[in-house]
Amino acid sequence: MVIEVRDGVAVVDGEPRVLVTADYPYYRDDPAQWADRLRAVRDELGIEVITCYLPWRHHQPEPGSAPDFTGATHPARNVVGFLTLCHRLGLKVIAKPGPFIHAELTYGGLPDWVCPDADSSIEPLLDARGAATRWSDGSDPVGRTLPAPLGATFLTRTTQWLSAVGKEVLAAADEGSMPVIALQIANEGIYTNGALPLTAYDYGPSALAFFRDRLRAWYGDLAAYNAVHGTSHRDWTAVEPPNGTAGPRAKADWGRFHADYLAEVYRVWSQAVGSDLPVLVNLNPPTVPELDDWLARVRPELWGGISYGFTNWMGVVSQDRDAHARYVIAAKRAPGPNLEENWGFSQLYHPAYIDASTSFHQSLLALAAGATGFNVYTGVATSGWAPELDTAHARPYPDCPPIDASGTATVKAPVVRALADFFARHGGEFLECAGVTDHAFGLYLPYAGIAALSKENGTGECGAPPDGPGCGRPLRAFHERMRALGLDYAVLDLEHATAEELAAFSSVTVPGGPFMHRRVQELLAAYARSGGRVLLDGPVPELDENLAPCALLPPPATPPDPGPGPLLYGDADVYLRSHPDRDVHYLTVLVRTGHEGPVGVRTPYGTVEVVAAEGGAAVVRLAGGELGDLVVKGVNGYLSCEVEASVRLNGTRVGAPGPGDLIRIGGAHT
Structure with a gap:
């Protein structure tokens, strides 16, 4: 199997695929059980690709010794043996070497000896107040200080760790004797901090040096910087990070710095591995108050060959409007897979995850909204980890996955298997189909940085000042109108x-504000001249990016009549994807919590009526005017809802024989 990632899509042996994966934290389990659990993922769940973190603190607990990847110091550290086992079982692997991984591990998987509290030569990560940023795993309320990722000492040590992974674990991958097909670097930003405010980090010496280097690159010389900002600095070192009262361009610069900073950390860590394998990252979705902070920071367009991915961990989307918005925005920000969907944690996150319907609903929403794959996190429960890895969480980890701690398939397993089989059969075609979208939101991300740093002066929706420019508020309002x-x-x-x-x-709906890049104004003006409607949410810009006069945008257009949406009746979110060359369509129906009864959807073939459980969902292939393969969730045990799942089109009904799920793949019911 040869894998590439093209525009966020996994291309396997030349064919695009929906990337369906399951995580197995081998380091939390007894090595004697590895083979049995891997077979269960393969045979019970139908999943061929395993994801696994490689915890630095697990493989190199002491600074004076080399990392152990072969089990010389403890059998559970034999990750080379684990990968060899995956290869023998016909499984492929996405390896995730961090260096920070979270994964509910002590210090996020970092070894204690890279903590600034233990080594004064390691620069701490600082917030806007100059305070050290700390990480707590739950067992220690104070937590440990996090190291600055670009600090010289820590960067040397992370480079050594990642290089060792590349040379000692991944080196054979290119020769086909190891199953690793891709890498994931970092976790949810850098330290699970991709959604934190722009003031949360990084104000340390290494980051500020990088900030000033970027200013030099953007402005060319100090005179140009002073002209735009109305300052009289004589040296770049005099330029300080902006605060809430700074001018809009200074705030926009800090947002742009965050985007470049994240890109730089991703670049140096990926480069340190020294592998030609595809590299992905996983971003946590934005919080509502920090939507502008997230938008300013997360700019996949700057990452070069590193591909976008995202995670869940923010609420039950079938019942929570905020969670739904955050999830959809994360899926639409750039093409890429959902690299962690909660399929097993009900006690740690929300009791709704005790039932497969919650995860089924969210996995399908991610794919319908633009994701190119989903991950079952975790596929297997474990209970054999050493105390130095995790003392804060109860065993097993997690509490309700598809394969339990004894290796037995649970009631979630057939649901995962149905999704895996459906997309193994139709995933390439599903990705070829395009979402039926006639409207777009255009991000102008300098406004996101401005809003993020202006929150302390007056807070409106999404944390932005109600009378200032921003991206978060207009994007959220646009999302709610479309929904x-x-x-x-x-x-x-x-x-x-x-x-x-x-x-x-x-x-295209665009946030308004005082200035806008000349090129962007020219682009939008040309679009308007060609018949497109530019809908401004805010004032018409009258300046360019250098604050010189520039007013090229036409007067705000009248919003078009969107016409009827596909939803005819029922309380649900529906998505329709259509093939550009063939008479094939994919319908996703996501039933909201509280809805009972059928959901009617307008399709090219007429009305499709879906009956699914409250909080459940359905995915249906339509071809040649007929119903094709489908998966419909008819049971939601958490909500005590059982229905006879069915799909009806033009008098033809396909239904379960009684209360329960409905699965038809390859024309056969299972």
Whole structure:
């Protein structure tokens, strides 16, 4: 198996695939059980790709010794043996060497000896107040200080760790004797901090040196910087990070710095591994108050060959409007897989995850909204980890996955198997189909940085000042309008968008503000001249990025009549994808918590009626005017809901024989 990642899509042996994976934390289990658990993932869940973190603190607990990847010091450290076992069982692996991994491990998987508290030569990560940022795993309320990722000492040690992984664990991958097909670097930002405020980090010496280097690159010389900012600095070292009262361009610069900072950390850590394997990252979705902070920081367009991915961990989307918005925005920000979907944690996160319907609903929502794969986190329960790895969480970990701690398939296993089989059969075609979207939201991300740093002066929705520019508030408002109309939409970064990309939409909604890049204004003006509608949420910009006069945008257009959405009746979110060349469509129906009864959807073949459980979901292939393969969740034990799952089209009904799920794959019911 040869894998590439093209525009966020996994291409396996030349064929695009929906990337379906399951995580197995081998370091939490007895090595004697590895083979049995891997077979269960393969045979019971139908999943061929394993994801696994490689905890630094597990493999190199002491600074004076080399990392142990072969089990010389403890059998559970034999990750080379684990990968060899995966290879023998026909499984492929996405390896995740961190260096920070979270994974409910002590100090996020970092060894204690890289902590600034233990070694004064290691620079701490600092917030806007100059305070050290600390990480607590739950057992220690104070937590340990996190190291600055670009600090010289820590960067040397992370480079040594990642290089050792590349040389001693991954080196054979290119020769086909190891199963590793891709890497994931870091976790949910750098230290699970991708969604934190821009003021949370990094104000330490190494980060500020990088900040000033970036200013030099952006402005060319100090005179140009002073002209834009109205300052009279004589040296770059005099430029300080902006606070809440700084001018808009200074705030926009700090947001841009965060985007470049994240890109730089990803770059140096990926480069340190020294592998030609595809590299992915996983971003946690934004919080509602920090939506602008997240948008300013998360700019996949700057990452070069590193591919976007995201996680869940923010609430039950079928019942929580905020969680739904955060999830959809994360899925639409860039193409890439959902690399951690909660399929096993009900006690640690929310009791709704005791039932497979919650995870089934969210996995399908991610794919419908734009994700290119999903991960079962975790596929297997474990209970054999050493105390130095985790003393804060009860065994087993997690409490309710598809394969339990004894290796037995649970009631979630057939649901995972149905999704895996459906997308193994139809995933390539599903990805070829395009979402039916006629409207887009255009991000102008300098406004995100401005709003993120202006929150202390007055807070509106999404944390942005109600009378200032921002991206979070207008994007959230746009999302809610589209959801109320039952319409899908796209998200574009206007600083990187092309005329061809804009031309695919009849309207683009853009946040307004005092200035806008000249190139972006020219792009939008040309789009308007060609018949597109530019809908401004805010004032018309009258300046360019250098604050010189520039007013190229046309007067705000009248919002178009969106026409009827696909949802005819029922309380649900619906997504329709259509193939550009064949008479094939995919319908996803996501039933909201509280809804009972059928959901009717307008399709090219007429009305499709779906009956699914409250909080459940369905995915249906439509081809040639007929119902094809489908998976419908008819039972939600958490909500005590059991229905006879069914799908009806033009008098033809496919249904379960009684209360329960409905699965038809390859034309056969299971």
